[in-house]
Amino acid sequence: MSLALEEILHLPGLEDMAVRAGGRNLQRRVRWPYVAENEGIAEWVMGGELVFVTGINHPRGEANLLSLVEDGEAVGIAGLVILTGGTFIQQIPPAVIARAEQLGLPLIEQPYALKMVVVTHLIGTALVQMAQVRRSRHDILGQLLTGDYPSLAIARQRAAHLQLALDEPRRLVALRLSLDGLFEHHDPAQAERLWQATQQALEDHLEAWCRATPGAVTAQLPGDLFVLLVPEAADLRAVLAELHRQLLGVAGEMSLSMGLSTLAEDCAHYRQALNEARQALEVAQHLRPASGLCDFSELGVLRLLQGISDRSLIDTFVSQTVGALIETGRKHPHALLHTLDALLSENGNALKAAQRLGLHRNTLNQRMQRIEHLSGQSLDDPLFRMNAAVAMLIWRMTEAQGKE
Known part of the structure; x- marks a missing residue:
């Protein structure tokens, strides 16, 4: 159980506590209060404590x-x-204020008039209540x-x-860390500690991300599966790709995959959406796309590819x-691939493809001619269009697109 430091500072009765440094990191999670009685704290804390110093x-x-x-910043208080x-x-x-600000360690001033017993009681009570609410939330989400x-x-x-x-309409994201190699590279005790710590760090990051993302909710089912419920958005794929990039920093040596469901209109459809997200997650774990994400709506062909x-x-x-369409010597080496992708998405309608790409029709015609010349195929050939559609689906999942 934990509360964000900013949540603690907003508890009724703690208004006189003032942030003096490290305000950019008030989202840090507080697991319990600790009153420092010794000269140092490094050997007495494990991370996540809100440390009180009285003198x-x-x-x-x-x-x-x-x-x-x-020491506090080094051990992760x-x-x-x-x-x-x-x-x-x-x-x-x-x-002291300057150094805490430089390190990003939240530094808070508490007047002696605000009794320590009152502060620790308020924080302890809030942690217990939060744990109860969180348990109830996960319970009802798990049921649905x-x-x-x-x-x-x-x-x-x-x-x-x-x-x-x-x-409200939402899509479900299923997330899972991979244990591949973890117990082979570490002794069992160390691997288990690393696994548990990474799981907790992942949970903390997802909760912080949901607090900063309107309409997003996180849940953890029994086992190692995390679930996000997110509202539909035009840039959802890009948002989730950025989240995956952030989570890789949390995962360390472990990999992480994500599966995305179709839109669930309300909570009555969550079970079906979770099933879709799980299927997409399985494909993502096998194909390992650069974005870390597979979408169930694209799963038909991808499930066949998963069997290879x-x-x-x-x-x-x-x-x-489509490899011949990558022109490495040009400023935009993937321009022809984007053009082919737009044509396929618009069912061969050149006018709509030009509008999608923001190109003049003559420019699109020139690119179409170049695609046929370099590939040695006709865009009117249904077999080539089918193969190209599959190839473009795979290419969108590779690092090449992200590195353009």
């Missing part, structure tokens, strides 16, 4: 406070709270995603009580079908 049991001069800032105004620490030295609920009407009532707007165990056969097919 009662140990002198807290500038040098010691700077050391606490350094959520933030550092310094009590001021009493007998022990009159004010936070400017050098698996179809294991006694009554859809009651499920909707519970969701409304928990402030979950689940009857030798990836080189797929790459050879793409190269033989």
Whole structure:
């Protein structure tokens, strides 16, 4: 269980706590409060703590406070709270504020008049309540995603009580980390610790992402599957590709794949959407697209390709079908591929393809002639169009498109 530091600072009764540095990282998760009694904290914390410094049991001069800032950031505490105004620490030295800001460590000032017992009680109570709400949210989401609920009407009532707007159209994203090689490269104990830590970091990142993304909700089913519910958007694929890039930084040496469902009109269709997202995830884990994502709406051909165990056969097919259209010596080496993709998307309608690409019709005609010349195929040949459509589907999943 955890709360974002910014959520804690907004708790009723904690209004007098003031952020002095590291305000850009108030989304850090607080797992519990810890009052530092010793000279240092490095050996007493494990990460995620909101550390309180009073100066009662140990002198807290500038040098010691700077050391606490350094150690706290190194071990991953959520933030550092310094009590001021009493007998022990009159004010936070400017050098300490400057260093915390430089490191990005949230540094908070608490007046001695605000009793520590009150602060820790408020935080502890909020953590317990948050855990209860979070457990209830995951429970109702899990029921709707698996179809294991006694009554859809009651499920909707519970969701409304928990402030979950689940009857809006959404698409589902299934996410999973890959364990490939983890237990081969590390001893079992170390691998298990790494696995659990990465799972927790992934969960934290997804929750932060959902808080910053209107309409997005996350859920974790029993096991290792994470689920996102996201509203439909024109740039959804690009948004999810960026999320995948962020999550790779969290995953470290592990890979991560994502599967996207078609649109679920309301929560009554979540079970079907989850099934679609799982199928797309399986294909993504096999084909490993550059964006990390496979869309169920494209799954017909992709499921056939998934059955080909030798990836080189797929790459050879793409190269033989459209590889000649990549003009490496030009400023836009993939222009002909984009043109072919637009033509296929518009069922061969050159006027609509030109409009899609923002090109003059004459420019499109010149590109069409060049496509036929370089490929040695006719755009009127239905077999070539079929092969090209499959090849372009695969190409859109490769790094080549992203590197243009």
